[in-house]
Amino acid sequence: MNSGDDSTGVRNGTGVVNPWEERKDRGRVSAFVATLALLATSPRKFFEGTRANAGWWGPLVFAGLVLTLGFFLNGLVLIVLALTLPDALLELVNRMELLGEPADVSGLEGFPFLRRILPFLGLQVLLLFLPFVFVLSLLLPLFSAGFLHLLLIVTRSPRPEGFRGTWVAAGYAAGAFLFNAVPVAGDILAIVGSAGLFAVGLHVLQGVKASRAALLAAILPLLLFVGALLEILLVAPAM
Numbered sequence: 001m002n003s004g005d006d007s008t009g010v011r012n013g014t015g016v017v018n019p020w021e022e023r024k025d026r027g028r029v030s031a032f033v034a035t036l037a038l039l040a041t042s043p044r045k046f047f048e049g050t051r052a053n054a055g056w057w058g059p060l061v062f063a064g065l066v067l068t069l070g071f072f073l074n075g076l077v078l079i080v081l082a083l084t085l086p087d088a089l090l091e092l093v094n095r096m097e098l099l100g101e102p103a104d105v106s107g108l109e110g111f112p113f114l115r116r117i118l119p120f121l122g123l124q125v126l127l128l129f130l131p132f133v134f135v136l137s138l139l140l141p142l143f144s145a146g147f148l149h150l151l152l153i154v155t156r157s158p159r160p161e162g163f164r165g166t167w168v169a170a171g172y173a174a175g176a177f178l179f180n181a182v183p184v185a186g187d188i189l190a191i192v193g194s195a196g197l198f199a200v201g202l203h204v205l206q207g208v209k210a211s212r213a214a215l216l217a218a219i220l221p222l223l224l225f226v227g228a229l230l231e232i233l234l235v236a237p238a239m
Contacts, residue, residue, distance in 0.1 A: 015049075016038075016042070016045040016046065016048060016049035017049045018035065018038075018046060018049045018050040018051070018054075019031045019034035019035045019038060020032065020035040020058060020059075020062050020172075021050070021051065021054050021058060023058075032062070032065060035062065035172075035175065036066070036175055036178065039172065039175040039176075039197060040175075043196075043197055043200045043201075044200055044203075044204060046172070047169070047172070047200055047201050047203075047204035047205055048204055050168060050172065050201075050204075050205070052161040052164050052165040052168050052205050053161075053164065054168075056164070056167065058171075059141065059167065059168045059170070059171025059172055060138055060141060060142075060167075060171055062171055062172060062174070062175070063137065063138070063140065063141040063170075063171045063172075063174035063175075064134050064135075064137045064138045065134075066174050066175050066177055066178055067133070067134075067137035067140060067174060067177050067180075068130055068133050068134045068137055069178060070177045070178045070179070070180035070181055070190070071130070071133050071137075071180065072126060072130060072133075073178075073180070073181030074180045074181050074182075074183070074186065075126040076123070076126070077181060077182075077183055078183060079123065079126075081183060140174065141167070141170040141171045141173075141174055142167075142170075144170040144173070144198070144220065145163065145166045145167040145169070145170035145171075147220055148166055148169075148170065148198065148202070148216060148217065148220070149163050149166040149167075151216050151219065152166065152202075152206070152208070152216070155212070155216070157206070157208050157209075157212060157216070158206060158207045158208055159206050159208075160206065160207060161205055161206055165202075165205040165206045166202065166205075166206065168201065168205060169197075169198055169200075169201025169202050169205050169206070170198060170201075172197065172201060173194045173195075173197035173198035173201055174194060175194075175197060176189070176190050176191075176192075176193030176194040176196070176197055177190045177194060178190075179193060191221045191224060191225075192221065194221075195217045195218050195220070195221045196214075196217070198217040199213040199214040199216075199217035199218075200213075202216065202217065
């Protein structure tokens with residue numbers, strides 16, 4: 001295995017290339033945008049043009065960048081909402097957020113100066129946390145890949161690429177977490193979209209039957225939704 005190989009190759013002669021595998025030639029920003037666009041428009045072709053043996057680091061960095069960018073954009077939107085929405089509507093947004101919640105800035109109506117400087121303070125805190133978010137976000141594809149690969153083993157599903165193939169599928173499936181920028185609905189879209197991309201990746205890279213890949217990829221999001229629902233049901237009576 002050549003784990004440091006970032007060069008690309010066309011899988012099965014599809015004529016489609018994974019742009020992120022060409023980032024040294026395209027430039028990282030251009031390759032990043034092109035990868036997100038191809039994942040959104042033609043996920044199957046994207047994974048057909050992805051090489052599981054192109055290295056471990058590339059998919060992991062891609063996942064980290066997407067999750068960090070989604071966190072940053074979500075933070076910006078929530079800062080604006082916290083300063084513009086009425087308190088009642090802001091509280092509703094707080095309760096409906098699955099993966100985070102905006103800062104509580106209610107009670108500042110009598111302090112116009114604080115309301116004016118709060119966006120700048122919030123932005124500074126957001127920027128300060130980005131390196132930590134990037135490092136922590138690297139754990140998500142690792143956990144997802146480990147969990148799904150264990151399911152592949154338990155269900156005796158095909159896995160010709162080994163853990164490396166599942167790892168690659170998990171890394172690029174994180175592209176859907178850019179939806180985190182959208183408050184409330186973005187969390188659901190990110191989780192469902194990531195599961196869908198993961199299923200396509202397992203089907204193409206590992207040769208798992210499409211229906212089985214979809215079922216396995218849906219287990220972790222389902223557990224997350226059940227956990228969120230239980231939290232809402234347990235917290236609601238106490239409020």
